[in-house]
Amino acid sequence: MDPIVNSVAYCGGRRVASLRLDEISQVLKQPDKFVWIGLHEPSKELLRQVQNQFNLHDLAIEDAFSAHQRPKLEAYGDTLFIVLRTAQMNKTEHHIDFGETHFFLGANFIVTVRHGSSLAYTEVRSHCENTPHLLSKGPGFALYAVMDSIVDQYFPVIEALEQELIAVEELIFDHKPSRETTQQIYMLKRELLDVKRAITPLIDICNRLMRFDIGLIPEDTRPYFRDVYDHSLRINEMLDNTRELVTAALEANFSLTSISQSEVSKKFAGWAAIIGVPTMVAGIYGMNFKFMPELNLPWAYPLVLATTFGLCIILYIFFRRSGWL
Known part of the structure; x- marks a missing residue:
């Protein structure tokens, strides 16, 4: 080329x-x-x-x-x-x-x-x-035309990033939190930061081009740079809003991850309590005492089993209603 x-x-x-x-x-x-x-x-x-x-x-x-x-x-x-x-x-x-x-x-x-x-x-x-x-206004207008085209190219980029944010939010709230989702959020945040670094200095550049101390820009051309300046401000505001939403999405993802881990911990604790009942009974009967009068009763063994299973069922129902299982 x-x-x-x-x-x-x-x-x-x-x-x-x-x-x-x-x-x-x-x-x-x-x-x-x-x-x-x-x-x-x-x-x-x-x-x-x-x-x-x-x-x-x-x-x-x-x-x-x-x-x-x-x-x-x-x-x-x-x-x-x-x-x-x-x-x-x-x-x-x-x-x-x-x-x-x-x-x-x-x-x-x-x-x-x-x-x-x-x-x-x-x-x-x-x-x-x-x-x-x-x-006919000269090179100053040509400069404005190219700068305006460059700034306008940022709008589809911001819209694409906003659509990506919507997709990430759906992943956060419609699926289980995952490491991949967190990675997507960080990548989105990095892209927003890159765009921010590119667009923020443009505001100052346009502001300087509108000032009267730059004689290369004719007075009748300076209002056009105000248009580029306004577009730059708008993009900058869109970036700030999107970055805040990404930060909120990241915090929501962390919160849901913590809640998910808490739910798993509660399930482990509930099952541990249920299993603890037969473990305790087995431990008592495994101590080999010489005198255990109930061992001589014909209905003692089924009574102990029934009591053990009954307590397990009661604990299961209790934890189930409490939302732990």
Whole structure:
């Protein structure tokens, strides 16, 4: 797969040309145009070429190549470097696949670099090109469009995690508590924590992009980032609510496990008490006393047996009614 997904010049919100890397520097000199390049897991050599064309900072290029960065926003002179984590649910293996998208934003260019599991932004670009009156706002609107797409990808992930929580709750209350159920809850809690770590910094990033001290974002584009900010807050609240429910489910599972163990202990105690009666009688008659007058009576043996079994039956009925058996 070609690491250069798209390299396009826009003027007035409309696509005017597809560019080679060596043509970009000439287009950047034209103030009425801006360049939007999309890269997917580029090599270090390709990133160096992009760096030379856009005059990007060495540290930002190093981060964009190595990936595995925390979500952040950094300013390098007149260029912004933004890192976001992407997420999508792997329905085959039933876990979340995380990726990263890095942005280089300048006055007349935007470069997106995708790493790992991440949907292509072809549809985002097409949507922007179909609304030239919005894309004419420049690279800032392109940044918003991609960020909005990334945030929207989190909603199906949260919904899938909520469905997984419902399935776990059914296991807890409809089946006997098990070690597998506890393991599922912990795995769900870990996935929620991973999503939390990805989405929480995005709130601060959007907040900074809405502020007036970042001149690369035009004033008429900042309200769009408020929309991304609101969506991020909503996802964060959904995560907090789901995490609380998972914690409650874990506590319920532990409580039901303790109750189940208590029920087993009561059954053992009940049967031990019942078995203790014949054990006691047998122990008395096994002490071999020389004088035991009842041994000479013809009805003594059946009376002792009847009494023993009678006491066992009485204890069984008592424990049964008490819920111990």
